[in-house]
Amino acid sequence: METKIVETTAFNILKQAVIYLPDDVKQALQKAYAGETSETGKTQLKAILDNIALAEKYQAPVCQDTGTIIFYVKAGDKVKDLDKVEGAIINAVRKATKEVPLRPNAVDPFTQKNSGDNTGRYIPYINWEIASGSDLEMTVMTKGGGSENVCIGGMLVPGEGVKGLKKFVVDAVIKAGAQPCPPTILGIAVGGGADIAMKTAKKALLKPLNEPNADPELAKLEKEIFEAANMTGIGPMGLGGRTTVLGVHIDYAFRHPASFPAAVAFNCWATRRASARIHADGSVEYLTHKLKW
Amino acid sequence: MAVYKFKTPISEQDIRKLKVNDVLYVTGTIVTARDQAHRRALEYFQQGKPLPLNLEGLAVFHCGPVVSKEGDKWSAVAAGPTTSTRMDIFEDEFIKNFKVRVVIGKGGMGKKTTDAMAKYGAVYGAFTGGAAILAAKAIKNVRGAEWLDLGTPEALWIFEVEEFGPLAVAIDSHGNNIFLDVAKNVEANKQRIYQKLGIPT
Ligand code: SF4
Numbered sequence: 001m002e003t004k005i006v007e008t009t010a011f012n013i014l015k016q017a018v019i020y021l022p023d024d025v026k027q028a029l030q031k032a033y034a035g036e037t038s039e040t041g042k043t044q045l046k047a048i049l050d051n052i053a054l055a056e057k058y059q060a061p062v063c064q065d066t067g068t069i070i071f072y073v074k075a076g077d078k079v080k081d082l083d084k085v086e087g088a089i090i091n092a093v094r095k096a097t098k099e100v101p102l103r104p105n106a107v108d109p110f111t112q113k114n115s116g117d118n119t120g121r122y123i124p125y126i127n128w129e130i131a132s133g134s135d136l137e138m139t140v141m142t143k144g145g146g147s148e149n150v151c152i153g154g155m156l157v158p159g160e161g162v163k164g165l166k167k168f169v170v171d172a173v174i175k176a177g178a179q180p181c182p183p184t185i186l187g188i189a190v191g192g193g194a195d196i197a198m199k200t201a202k203k204a205l206l207k208p209l210n211e212p213n214a215d216p217e218l219a220k221l222e223k224e225i226f227e228a229a230n231m232t233g234i235g236p237m238g239l240g241g242r243t244t245v246l247g248v249h250i251d252y253a254f255r256h257p258a259s260f261p262a263a264v265a266f267n268c269w270a271t272r273r274a275s276a277r278i279h280a281d282g283s284v285e286y287l288t289h290k291l292k293w
Numbered sequence: 294m295a296v297y298k299f300k301t302p303i304s305e306q307d308i309r310k311l312k313v314n315d316v317l318y319v320t321g322t323i324v325t326a327r328d329q330a331h332r333r334a335l336e337y338f339q340q341g342k343p344l345p346l347n348l349e350g351l352a353v354f355h356c357g358p359v360v361s362k363e364g365d366k367w368s369a370v371a372a373g374p375t376t377s378t379r380m381d382i383f384e385d386e387f388i389k390n391f392k393v394r395v396v397i398g399k400g401g402m403g404k405k406t407t408d409a410m411a412k413y414g415a416v417y418g419a420f421t422g423g424a425a426i427l428a429a430k431a432i433k434n435v436r437g438a439e440w441l442d443l444g445t446p447e448a449l450w451i452f453e454v455e456e457f458g459p460l461a462v463a464i465d466s467h468g469n470n471i472f473l474d475v476a477k478n479v480e481a482n483k484q485r486i487y488q489k490l491g492i493p494t
Pocket residue numbers: 063064065066067143144145146147179180181268269270373422423424
């Protein structure tokens with residue numbers, strides 16, 4: 001696979017993600033606007049919708065915090081030059097930072113120096129997955145700081161089971177309050193281990209909002225948590241109202257008998273994600289957004 | 294809920310007309326200041342040094358904008374609000390000393406700031422978090438960039454704005470604070486939610 005194609009595709013999905021919100025998120029925001037009863041909450045949702053339209057019109061990033069850049073790469077076992085993919089992604093990030101532009105958000109935690117181009121140790125972070133076939137599928141998520149700061153992991157009491165999980169999530173939403181720019185999307189995961197739960201929770205944020213869980217029991221739990229979170233009254237931007245979350249996604253791994261790891265990952269209304277698939281012949285299929293340039 | 298459109302400098306009398314849940318649009322001059330600019334401004338005041346401009350009647354904006362420079366002309370590309378709680382430790386003194394009438398940010402501020410707003414006549418206008426383009430489009434001109442040694446996000450940006458908003462008046466000059474009210478309400482709702490989910494309290 002030609003590295004140049006990988007680089008261009010990575011650049012394109014990154015640019016798409018920061019400018020155009022996914023259709024499912026836009027629809028959920030419109031629905032929330034129609035259903036919000038708090039007047040002040042409504043003004044916030046209106047401002048969000050106006051801002052989304054302006055970002056599209058001017059092809060500018062929808063929020064000034066263009067986030068930490070995370071890639072999910074699903075590589076077919078027959079894809080050639082897989083060792084070059086990381087370099088291509090890094091080049092794409094540097095180019096996007098300059099040309100879109102993106103805010104430089106990669107800081108050395110010890111020297112406090114900002115690299116200026118959104119790259120640095122482990123950043124952009126790449127999650128790898130091997131599949132069979134000859135396609136290379138890439139998804140990018142850019143994750144804002146405000147919603148990242150309230151993500152939470154915990155080791156629950158196994159004996160409390162799902163009830164303990166519900167409390168953990170409700171408490172996390174309440175503690176987060178206005179900070180993650182609500183309405184938010186919740187990615188929830190249990191099992192595996194501390195790291196696995198958080199990674200799985202974050203990955204759950206990639207699922208479209210209009211796709212309920214394939215497992216009917218989990219779909220029920222998602223709905224229950226969705227309703228509970230919206231009963232808090234936190235509302236858009238924490239100004240009060242019935243729209244606190246736009247959606248809930250739950251995923252899990254099997255757990256150790258003695259542990260019940262749980263994680264809640266928050267994404268703000270400015271949910272930025274986009275995907276594309278590169279075929280062996282070099283043709284590119286954009287999966288979430290139509291290419292607009 | 295009433296909608297107000299004010300031009301800077303805003304008088305104390307005008308600002309006292311606002312009540313929580315009103316919507317405000319500001320035209321005129323707004324100045325960005327984050328933690329470091331707040332600290333420096335207060336230090337200057339103590340030392341009797343003048344600020345780069347007189348803030349009386351203006352709006353202070355908690356914001357680290359994305360800016361670009363062509364020749365020697367700056368422009369604001371994206372300028373959404375940052376979380377205001379970090380400035381809570383400075384804001385009462387800031388309002389008292391500089392007589393700013395509007396504080397713009399996201400996430401709200403606490404009791405101390407609320408009291409200062411009641412005492413000296415100022416309001417907190419919540420600007421929608423993340424609505425960076427909406428904000429940038431209301432900024433018609435970057436009149437000045439001061440204290441650039443603090444770094445561009447922390448610098449004091451002087452913006453000329455037209456109908457900057459909507460700002461949800463979340464703290465008024467009469468001691469009302471929506472965020473504190475919502476927090477109380479949420480605490481009460483929490484018990485109902487626990488009950489519904491069968492969580493023992
Ligand atoms: S939390 Fe999200 S919407 Fe809010 S400022 Fe950060 S990135 Fe933007």
